[in-house]
Amino acid sequence: VQKKKSPVPAPTERGRRTRQAIVNAALDFMSAGKNFSSLSMREITRQAGIVPAAFYRHFKDMDELGLTLVNDCGETLRLQLRGIRQTRVSSKDIIRDSFLVFKQYVDEHPKYFVVASGERHGGSPVMREAIRAEIGRFVEEMAQDIHALKLMPDLSLATLRNVCDLVINMMLAAAGEILDWPGGDKRLQRNKVESYVQQLRIIFMGASAWRDGKPESDVISDKATARLSEEISKIGHARAAASPRAP
Amino acid sequence: VQKKKSPVPAPTERGRRTRQAIVNAALDFMSAGKNFSSLSMREITRQAGIVPAAFYRHFKDMDELGLTLVNDCGETLRLQLRGIRQTRVSSKDIIRDSFLVFKQYVDEHPKYFVVASGERHGGSPVMREAIRAEIGRFVEEMAQDIHALKLMPDLSLATLRNVCDLVINMMLAAAGEILDWPGGDKRLQRNKVESYVQQLRIIFMGASAWRDGKPESDVISDKATARLSEEISKIGHARAAASPRAP
């Protein structure tokens, strides 16, 4: 298979290293808190130690670099996440331990998460779509793994996918937070970690309780609903009387 | 209360309108898919119909405009989200109806969501922190409402906050997706909506089943764990034999 697209994929050794230097320079800036779409090509080449014009030997433009970042990081991450799912399973507390392994991986390899968790809605439509596709692959792999291992045997694959979507969404949000904790208040961080673990537990508890095709009865009881209506009218009236500011 | 900060808050009528024109111009670009941090001050003033220098009559720099966007949109959204929570409670399917009201609101007022759902990890550290604080306020309000209405009376306030954090996180991710559906495949969109509703149901089912201080037994059964370990070792060996590429 031989690509013929604009900049060929750098066949020589020197070429490959420089290309990687460009990619790393971009990831470094992003790890330092910068947005990809606010990076300039000149500052990237400066950081990579090459002259601006050399950029074009490797990428048509910044968009192409952006897509490369998404694909590279995505591939690395998918492999690693799958690895995490297969670590420390001997424990009695799978959920907590999995999250801790995940956190450790985020701490050790912040680069790869910066794209997935930071640029999800930021970049160009093209980049956003690429990230969406990549996350879809994460979800599919995780669902397939859980399905194959019969961890939650009562769920259909469709439901399982949806649960995984929720989980991965939550984990990426968590990763985004974790990336912003360099040092800082350790006690507070530990509390946050426990919160995330609790969120995961709640999701998996809900998923375990789910039955596909069950009649649509509400989780929030009828009694609670009745109480709700009653309170609403009270509050509504109190509000209307107290503060008449309407939009 | 009289502020004395760099650009005074535009005391005259004309001033207020121009300031709002600047804010709207920024939101318009962001609604059209642009990242705040990739907007230039000149294109904003162009869109707002003023000369570049006039920008400084209202904002010290782009950072200050960014914070204004976060605060303005945050305040509007909190009011509206609280409103949504108090709508259509007579229904038997609160969760689904609430989500549909939410979706409708996103469709009708995309501007306000573009900041909260898009710029969460993108912008400058200052802006990111402001958004985090704003989302914290969302969470607190939602938790207080649910607590006051005794919708899930068994949960402690701390747990309730954490559930709300999960829910709001999920809803903002959903809003981000919805913003990218202009027209498009209606059937697919309906399916996505049902997926989000399912995610919400799963969260609330898990939350309902949660008992604070309960012993830490795993959701995933011991039987499943045993099967897991067994499968892992099988797959692990198969993998090692088949594809020897290690990182």
Add this chain to the structure above:
DNA sequence: TGTACATCAGTGAACGCGCGTTCACTGATGTAC
């Protein structure tokens, strides 16, 4: 192993452009009498 040569990767100078910011200015707006 050594040499000749084609291809590839990086150079440095140059360009036109839009950017943020400054300034003295002018006309509009709100107020005090």
Add this chain to the structure above:
DNA sequence: TGTACATCAGTGAACGCGCGTTCACTGATGTAC
């Protein structure tokens, strides 16, 4: 209600700067014999 005046909001020209992109070039790298 009318007029005088201070303040405020918007103007237009100018600046220096970093940007993306182009080009002909040169030295490095890999290969074919």
